Amino acid sequence: MEEIKSQLVKITFDGIEVEVEPGTTIMQAARKIAEADESQAALVPPAMCYYKPLPTSGGKCRACLVRVAQGSAKDPRPMPKLVPSCITQVQEGMVVENTTNQAVLDTRKSIVEFLLINHPLDCPICDQAGECHLQDFAFEHGSVKTRYEEDRRTFDKIDIGPHVQLHMTRCILCYRCVYTADQITDQRVHGVMNRGDASEISTYIEKAIDNDFSGNVIDVCPVGALTDKTYRFKNRVWFTKPEDAHRDCEKCCGKVTLWYRGEEVIRVTARKNTWGEVNDFICNTCRFDKKKTSDWTLEGPTKVKRSSVISANKYRADLVKKPDFALKLAATQFKNIDDSRPYVTDEDTIRHQSIENNDKANHRSLLSKNN
Amino acid sequence: MQLTNRSKQVSNKEMTLMERAYLPAIAQGLAITIKHFFAKKVTIEYPEVKRYLGPVFRGRHILKRDEQGRERCTACGLCAVACPAEAISMVAAEREKGEETLYREEKYAAVYEVNMLRCIFCGLCEEACPKQAVYLRHDEFVPVFSERDQVIWGKDLLVEDMNDRYTREAWTKEEARALDTKRANGEVTNVVPRPVP
Numbered sequence: 001m002e003e004i005k006s007q008l009v010k011i012t013f014d015g016i017e018v019e020v021e022p023g024t025t026i027m028q029a030a031r032k033i034a035e036a037d038e039s040q041a042a043l044v045p046p047a048m049c050y051y052k053p054l055p056t057s058g059g060k061c062r063a064c065l066v067r068v069a070q071g072s073a074k075d076p077r078p079m080p081k082l083v084p085s086c087i088t089q090v091q092e093g094m095v096v097e098n099t100t101n102q103a104v105l106d107t108r109k110s111i112v113e114f115l116l117i118n119h120p121l122d123c124p125i126c127d128q129a130g131e132c133h134l135q136d137f138a139f140e141h142g143s144v145k146t147r148y149e150e151d152r153r154t155f156d157k158i159d160i161g162p163h164v165q166l167h168m169t170r171c172i173l174c175y176r177c178v179y180t181a182d183q184i185t186d187q188r189v190h191g192v193m194n195r196g197d198a199s200e201i202s203t204y205i206e207k208a209i210d211n212d213f214s215g216n217v218i219d220v221c222p223v224g225a226l227t228d229k230t231y232r233f234k235n236r237v238w239f240t241k242p243e244d245a246h247r248d249c250e251k252c253c254g255k256v257t258l259w260y261r262g263e264e265v266i267r268v269t270a271r272k273n274t275w276g277e278v279n280d281f282i283c284n285t286c287r288f289d290k291k292k293t294s295d296w297t298l299e300g301p302t303k304v305k306r307s308s309v310i311s312a313n314k315y316r317a318d319l320v321k322k323p324d325f326a327l328k329l330a331a332t333q334f335k336n337i338d339d340s341r342p343y344v345t346d347e348d349t350i351r352h353q354s355i356e357n358n359d360k361a362n363h364r365s366l367l368s369k370n371n
Numbered sequence: 372m373q374l375t376n377r378s379k380q381v382s383n384k385e386m387t388l389m390e391r392a393y394l395p396a397i398a399q400g401l402a403i404t405i406k407h408f409f410a411k412k413v414t415i416e417y418p419e420v421k422r423y424l425g426p427v428f429r430g431r432h433i434l435k436r437d438e439q440g441r442e443r444c445t446a447c448g449l450c451a452v453a454c455p456a457e458a459i460s461m462v463a464a465e466r467e468k469g470e471e472t473l474y475r476e477e478k479y480a481a482v483y484e485v486n487m488l489r490c491i492f493c494g495l496c497e498e499a500c501p502k503q504a505v506y507l508r509h510d511e512f513v514p515v516f517s518e519r520d521q522v523i524w525g526k527d528l529l530v531e532d533m534n535d536r537y538t539r540e541a542w543t544k545e546e547a548r549a550l551d552t553k554r555a556n557g558e559v560t561n562v563v564p565r566p567v568p
Contacts, residue, residue, distance in 0.1 A: 152531030233463045236448035
């Protein structure tokens with residue numbers, strides 16, 4: 001019998017070699033690089049629709065398009081078009097270009113423009129601002145100005161229940177909430193209706209979603225299309241303080257992030273990982289009903305990336321660390337102090353040196369004045 | 372050694388008869404004093420009189436309204452997060468039916484407070500504002516205060532009075548710069564300040 005053991009596949013991503021299990025997607029390989037070395041986080045393709053905890057998600061928004069310069073070791077031809085990295089599986093010897101390829105970056109800029117065509121850009125009002133993936137995506141990859149002059153798509157407001165607020169105008173049709181409703185809840189009440197430009201997220205016949213886990217659509221939504229009604233306009237994300245907490249819950253894992261304004265819990269969300277994904281979904285009781293500190297066991301402040309606006313005005317010791325480039329700059333310019341001079345204590349010598357130094361300084365200032 | 376080029380040779384020669392006579396010099400000195408007595412004063416009597424400080428001066432805050440008198444501020448919090456002194460705080464509220472004439476957007480600032488003791492008048496709030504709502508007036512100072520409760524300014528003091536609107540010649544840096552170059556070239560002589568950004 002031959003030993004059945006999956007051999008690792010070696011691929012090159014932006015010039016960095018990485019070994020992954022066969023069947024891994026390019027996106028996961030890139031994330032593996034970034035998880036091993038945090039300074040490489042910038043080369044991971046952005047994802048608007050792909051959500052690892054939701055199987056079969058991905059491949060819709062085209063934000064993660066990359067170029068495959070070499071299909072595999074056996075067939076070294078490049079793939080003819082840019083491929084979505086979140087659903088393309090790796091092959092032995094594959095060479096992928098992401099940030100190193102200008103065509104990919106240009107395409108990404110256009111994708112931002114497409115996603116923003118019908119987006120209302122009402123960030124000052126939107127509760128998602130500050131933790132919105134589309135905001136980050138547009139900020140990092142988009143252009144400052146829009147070329148779009150036509151009227152943006154608008155929808156009538158639909159009430160989809162007491163807890164979740166649906167703003168269809170902000171939706172980018174990533175289908176994450178549909179997959180959540182399909183996979184987390186056991187009855188399908190929530191889907192995409194109509195086609196093309198007219199497609200919209202809706203619940204069947206405007207039926208309220210009353211499943212115990214329906215609140216998770218708020219967390220998976222990359223934009224502010226689905227937001228928490230109990231948190232509506234309460235405060236901006238960057239003025240609230242996130243704390244990790246847990247409680248014994250018979251329905252879910254009970255591990256959450258509490259968002260504080262002063263002493264008051266104004267929002268409860270599931271915990272998100274580095275990629276903004278929720279691994280442990282939480283139930284509606286934890287999310288909407290338990291809004292007292294006494295309901296929870298606090299674990300400590302949530303780690304917030306320094307680049308995030310949520311870290312603004314929060315003075316935790318590990319958050320006020322100097323940015324990387326300043327430390328690097330300081331390291332390149334570091335010089336040992338030259339203390340080989342003799343240490344003078346004699347008063348006459350000191351006075352004499354002082355006069356000499358004055359002379360030198362005067363001379364220098366004259367020189368600089370004459371020039 | 373020569374440090375600057377402004378040094379002057381001094382002499383120690385004997386004085387002439389005219390110089391020694393003393394009285395002509397007194398008369399000369401008095402003449403100078405009397406001349407200045409009638410000359411135009413270079414000082415102003417602050418605080419009774421205040422000087423115009425130019426169009427780019429940053430004085431007290433104002434929360435602008437739009438043409439129809441609706442508040443522009445939507446309580447997005449960007450001014451507060453941009454504020455280096457953490458002087459601004461706000462509480463947002465949702466606009467209700469019938470309040471469309473009061474507030475421009477569906478969310479508004481129910482409370483908007485500036486702590487004038489903390490404020491350093493840097494103007495970053497003005498630059499951060501995406502709704503062109505908060506501005507630092509170029510023509511008004513924060514008045515001197517003597518009590519603690521006069522320090523925190525609420526919406527009662529900050530929101531613009533529609534009967535006495537705050538007007539400016541230029542509402543953005545770019546606009547002001549363009550106006551400056553036009554003035555320098557003599558293309559524009561008088562610009563009417565307008566109340567709406």
